[in-house]
Amino acid sequence: MNAVPQERRVVTAIPGPKSQELQARRLDAVAGGVGSTLPVFTQRAGGGIIEDVDGNRLIDFGSGIAVTSVGASAEAVVRRASAQLQDFTHTCFMVTPYEGYVEVCEALAELTPGDHAKKSALFNSGAEAVENAVKIARSYTKRQAVVVFDHGYHGRTNLTMALTSKNMPYKQGFGPFAPEVYRVPVAYGYRWPTGAENCGPEAAAQAIDQISKQIGADNVAAIIIEPVLGEGGFIEPAKGFLPAIVKFANDNGIVFVADEIQSGFCRTGQWFACEDEGIVPDLITTAKGIAGGLPLAAVTGRAEIMDSVHGGGLGGTYGGNPVACAGALGAIETMKELDLNGKAKRIEEVMKARLTAMQEKFPVIGDIRGRGAMVAIELVKDPATKEPYAEAAGALAKACHAEGLLVLTCGTYGNVLRFLPPLVIGEDLLNEGLDIIENAFARI
Template sequence: MPEQRRILRTAIPGPQSKAWHDRRQHSVATGFAATLPVYVEHAGGGIIVDADGNHLIDFASGIAVTSVGASAPAVVSRVQEQAARFTHTCFMVTGYDGFVEVAEALNRLTPGDHAKKTALFTTGAEAVENAVKIARVATRRPAIVVLDHAYHGRTLLTMSMTAKNVPYKDGFGPFAPEVYRAPFPYPYRWPGGPEQAAEQALDRLRDIVTSQLGPDRVAAVVVEPIQGEGGFIVPPAGYLPGLREFTEHHGILLIADEVQTGLARTGDLFACDDESVVPDLICTAKALGGGLPISAVTGRASLMDAVPPGGIGGTYAGNPLACAAALGVLETIEQQDLTGRARAIQAAALPRLRDLANRRPAIGEARGRGAMLAVEFVQPGTTAPAPELARQVAERCHAEGVLVLVCGTYGNVIRLLPPLVIDDDLLADGLSVLEAAVAATDG
């Protein structure tokens, strides 16, 4: 594991990274964006080491993927052992133990004590898309309800379900049919105020479903328990239980997209656990593979078995190397109590972010749960989004060796997703860099 401290040997990016980035410009499609054009030599804990020997503090985790670190021993050893056995057979052709073990673990760990089954795939978007397929077959209904500010993926269906136009949807239409949108309770921006957000958003969703769509046409409502790309928006207390009650009343399935929130990120194993909400189907990915591509849909056994053999799957679905990595991730989360560690990160970081917001008029709100935290930038004295300011703060953090990500429907939110294994000193140093970047940019 690299030394766990921030070290700047060159400007960011340095000459070796610049050389690699120039090669990239000539060989890689422009559609792949580059948040920070540094090129990584190795990583572990809370540190990324680039080609120039700089040690950067990782507040991104590969977009919530390397929650157990980028080279967790249990993940590395299990993958090495599996690679020596075999790398692929296709589970739909000949089975293997790892796929079954991952399914058993997710059946045990996901919310609810009902009988469950699991299907493994490769990406988060695949998981969401297959959850919709399962819901439609199980209910024999066509319509899917999604929410404002949602992000669900880049495939045709999940892109249709995603709210933000640029860069995810612009120019890629026409989109998939039978996808309908309802308001999400965004407390900071809710017109009636945060106290009214949960009930008013539920009232609006109920009206859309009952008056415009017809409950007997709706297969599922798909919700991120905490919205990710939309701006790390935490719904107010009562919203998710109210949504669960409404869907159950009408025989509508509740699909929880926990691709970003799942597996200890929010201080619970799943974000739904915070209010004891039990979805019918739950999607996981990102942190599940510790860096290897794997995703899952876990749900009520009767629903999962509604699809006949051959109806779901994929050549690489539940690849044996990725299954080995997933078992290492789950082992690490449980043995190191990373749900507790996420809560400790919140306890250390969120008060500092809120204090920063109180001192800096360009920060409208600091929010989040566990190690899924964010600050939203606005024009001082207003709630008007300030995306350029967020970009400038991120650039200053990058120049000082702290990797942060910008998100939000309006591009005005900086999100923090540190690995759950980051140490306290490194976390504190990274937060100090962020505070200094805000002070320098905000004046």
């Protein structure tokens, strides 16, 4: 095993000379449209640390955007994927199948919410999973309209760009987009006009009213929502909102899809974020944390909905690649063995206590939110007006990067700092990262 020492170390400027050299090569060879949060080139990573080519070790509060929840080189993932590499890399499940794919689908049936009969189909990426969930819902309901929510993010393919609510950088210049996609309000408590306590029921009533008036419930194939909105700013829909939307979907024969691509697999302290209010989705999409860093995604759902598609209607050359399936079984083994739901809850406890203390000192922190190891702070110019302060988020991220802490920004207004540490991070590194954030606030 490639054991990376679990300590922060800054030995050069960040990025250092070797990273800068590689960045020059990258600019010559890689398309300009592909961005990077921080152009330090990784040499190895594991636990809560990313080590770059210059020998700097950064504390990782990003997990490759919620992917390496079990760490970037988890023993069980490496062991199982390596063994599979020895046997075969690919046959295509649609040509000659293999057990790993079946095992992953069995694990998903066991772990996802609800005790109904479930089936799964495996794909390569989160966007592909969402796109296939729409195909399945349309096939099952014989309807076409798809309802999504303000601040939602669902991917970068043509259909999932249409589903995504944020123009820059995801949609700008890439249209026309897929038709029959409708957007309604979400229960964003911090920014709800009548206050967070009224937000859940009021937002649900507004959303349902718009669907009924503008689309007609009988025309809706699917309602798709992230139980904790990721790219939109780690928005937890106010209590009562999701149950009301689910009830409306159930009453009207609409397929309710939980997009758990960022929030799933122990990230929020539960296997899936929708469990928090007892939501049982008809379909659930997963990716990111599912396979310890290998590309894999899934749609899991009620057997009768999943089976409504004609034979050959779902698939893809690499979908459920055998090495990725082995990685997923290793990741799930690690999550169970190390009780990563418990670890995520502990991370939330530590982070929220520290961030709340910072908020008292720095009124620029307008809101602290999220669950488990999916925590964010929204930055505002004035707590009274709540005017978004994107420049502060950018400056803070930059200050943290210079000190050897990798943090990410997000939010519809670009004013949210999001924290997604690997669930296996040591508490000493977690606190050291929070010290760096606090010092950055004090300086800026």
